Amino acid sequence: MKKIPLLSLFAIITFSCTSQKSSVTQVEPTKYMNSITADELKTHLYIVASDEMEGRETGSEGQKKAGVYLIDQYKKDAISFPAAATNFYQHIPAAFLNAKRNENLPDSENIWAYIEGSEKPNEVLVISAHYDHVGTKKGKIYNGADDDGSGTVALLEIAQAFQMAKKAGHGPKRSILFLHVTGEEHGLHGSRYYSENPLFPLVNTIANINIDMIGRRDDAHADSNNYVYVIGADRLSSDLDTICKEANAKYTKMNLDYKFNDPKDPNHFYERSDHYNFAKNGIPSVFFFNGVHADYHKHTDTAEKIEYDALAKRTQFAFVTAWELANRENRPVVDKK
Numbered sequence: 546m547k548k549i550p551l552l553s554l555f556a557i558i559t560f561s562c563t564s565q566k567s568s569v570t571q572v573e574p575t576k577y578m579n580s581i582t583a584d585e586l587k588t589h590l591y592i593v594a595s596d597e598m599e600g601r602e603t604g605s606e607g608q609k610k611a612g613v614y615l616i617d618q619y620k621k622d623a624i625s626f627p628a629a630a631t632n633f634y635q636h637i638p639a640a641f642l643n644a645k646r647n648e649n650l651p652d653s654e655n656i657w658a659y660i661e662g663s664e665k666p667n668e669v670l671v672i673s674a675h676y677d678h679v680g681t682k683k684g685k686i687y688n689g690a691d692d693d694g695s696g697t698v699a700l701l702e703i704a705q706a707f708q709m710a711k712k713a714g715h716g717p718k719r720s721i722l723f724l725h726v727t728g729e730e731h732g733l734h735g736s737r738y739y740s741e742n743p744l745f746p747l748v749n750t751i752a753n754i755n756i757d758m759i760g761r762r763d764d765a766h767a768d769s770n771n772y773v774y775v776i777g778a779d780r781l782s783s784d785l786d787t788i789c790k791e792a793n794a795k796y797t798k799m800n801l802d803y804k805f806n807d808p809k810d811p812n813h814f815y816e817r818s819d820h821y822n823f824a825k826n827g828i829p830s831v832f833f834f835n836g837v838h839a840d841y842h843k844h845t846d847t848a849e850k851i852e853y854d855a856l857a858k859r860t861q862f863a864f865v866t867a868w869e870l871a872n873r874e875n876r877p878v879v880d881k882k
Contacts, residue, residue: 572710572715572872574710574796574864574865574868575796577706577707577709577710577715577864577868578706578796578861578864578865578868579861580702580705580706580709581702581703581705581706581857581860581861581864582702582857583853583854583856583857584853585702586698586699586702586853586856586857586860587848587851587853589618589697589698589701589702590690590694590695590698590760590848590851590856591848592614593611593614593615593676593694593697593698594688594689594690594694594847594848595688595848596686596688597610598610598611598688599680599681599686600678600679600680600681600686600687600688600689601676601677601678601680601689602677602678602679602680602681603642603650603651603653603677603727603728603730603731603734604639604642604650604651604652604653604727605651605680607680608653608676608677608727609654611676611697612634612654612656612676612725615656615676615697615701615725616633616656616658618701618705619633619658619701619704619723622704622705622708623708624658624659624660624704624705624708624723625658625659626657626658626659627657627659627722627744627745628659628661629744629745630657630744633656633657633658634654634655634656634657635654635655635656635657635738635739635742635744636652636654637652637653637654637655637727637728637734637735637738638652639651639652639653641734641738642728642731642734645732645734646731646732648731650728650731653677653727653728653735654727655724655725655726655727655735655738655739656676656724656725657722657723657724657725657744658704658722658723659720659721659722659723660704660707660708660711660716660717660720660721660723661716661720662716662717662718662719662720662721662871663716663717663718664718664719665718665719665720666719666720667720667745667749668719668720668749668751668876669719669720669721669722669745669749669750669751670717670719670720670721670722670750670751670752670753670754670867670870670871671721671722671724671750671752671753671754671823672700672703672721672722672723672724672753672754672755672756672863672867673700673724673725673726673736673753673754673755673756673819673820673823674693674696674697674699674700674724674725674726674755674756674757674819675693675696675697675725675726675727675728675729675730675735675736675757675818675819676693676694676697676725676726676727677726677727677728677729677730677731677735678692678693678694678730679730679842682844685844686844687842687843687844687846688844688846688847688848689846690760690846690847690848690850690851691758691759691760691761691835691838691840691841691846691850691851692757692758692841692842692846693729693756693757693758694760694848695756695758695759695760695761695835695851695856696755696756696757696758696759697725698856699756699759699856699859699860699863700723700725700756702860702864703723703860703863703864703867704721704723706864707721707864707867707868707871717868717871717872718871718872719751719870719871719872719876720745721867721871722744722745724736724739726739726819729757729818729819733817733818733819733821733822735819736819736820736821736822736823737822739822740822740823740825740826747823747826747827747828750823750828751828751829751870751876751877752782752785752828752829752830752831752870752876752877753820753823753824753828753829753830753831754820754830754831754833754863754866754867754870755818755819755820755823755830755831755832755833756832756833756859756860756863757818757819757832757833757834758834758835758836758837759773759833759834759835759855759856759859759860759863760835760851760852760853760855760856761835761838761840761850761851761852761855762835762836762838762852762855763835763836763837763838764838765802765804765836766800766802766836769800770835770852770854770855771799771800771855771858772799772800772801772802772835773799773800773801773802773833773834773835773859773862774802774803774804774805774806774814774832774833774834774835774836775789775801775802775803775806775831775832775833776803776805776806776814776815776820776831776832776833776834777806777815777820777824777830777831777832778806778829778831779806779881780806780815780824780830780881781824781827781828781829781830781879781880781881781882782829782877782878782879782880782881783878783880783881784829784877784878784880785829785830785831785870785877788866788869788870788873788877789801789831789866791869792862792865792866792868792869793862793865793866795865796861796862796865797858797861797862797865799858799859799862805834805836814832814834815832818832818834820832827879829877829879831866833859833862833863835855835859
């Protein structure tokens with residue numbers, strides 16, 4: 546690390562205490578973390594996972610309605626799309642969605658929102674969740690409240706918390722892209738499209754936090770929902786794994802369960818959600834997950850079954866992890882293959 550003369554260092558510190566674009570390394574995120582509440586998550590999820598959205602099948606009218614709702618929430622919080630884009634949508638043609646398995650999917654869209662960094666705007670943290678589900682089957686609506694309505698609404702609350710910090714003069718040093726991806730249920734198509742057509746160069750993407758199913762508990766944790774599975778954090782970067790552990794130890798104090806992080810895990814969850822399309826491009830990535838349950842991929846995965854205290858705490862954990870990634874001096878190292 547380059548040494549800084551003492552006088553210059555004093556000037557930098559003085560300036561950082563008075564500037565609206567001040568360094569936020571020493572700012573406690575607790576106030577903003579606590580703005581993420583079970584009640585607000587519940588309000589959003591009862592809409593995103595409602596029958597009106599018809600199960601949010603990729604490219605369907607129901608999914609598009611859900612997308613409009615997400616965009617309206619970003620607009621209410623004065624969070625815009627990236628300046629490099631023309632609107633909140635990354636359009637994905639049907640030809641791409643059907644190239645690997647022709648499932649006759651129509652055109653669809655990823656949805657993105659963006660908060661520009663105050664000091665390192667060209668370095669980007671991507672926080673992702675898929676907002677599609679499996680639609681309707683035999684007249685029954687598969688609402689997908691946990692999968693992945695829970696992650697979808699978590700992104701809204703995390704973005705709102707960062708925007709609150711920005712308004713208080715503590716905006717993130719690095720830029721944050723909030724990416725709602727489509728087509729996950731058909732083969733991670735939306736995140737694959739983004740990774741092949743990135744708005745920001747992948748070399749500038751410092752990490753991906755992916756949130757997929759964080760509103761329930763599985764049988765292995767029947768006695769407590771104070772846990773979350775952490776998958777992939779240490780696969781490429783020892784820094785990312787350390788950041789997750791330290792953020793949790795300081796702020797949320799959950800049980801971080803690494804069971805499914807084992808490369809020999811027969812479920813292969815590491816390859817089954819959208820972080821994988823970032824990880825395979827060498828980007829440090831972590832997947833937060835509550836495990837499967839009896840309602841997984843059934844029409845009974847509904848909003849009233851969500852444990853909103855757990856959803857709030859896991860969302861807060863994702864936020865404080867993102868806070869550290871966005872504001873620490875150095876981007877996480879890639880020190881593993």
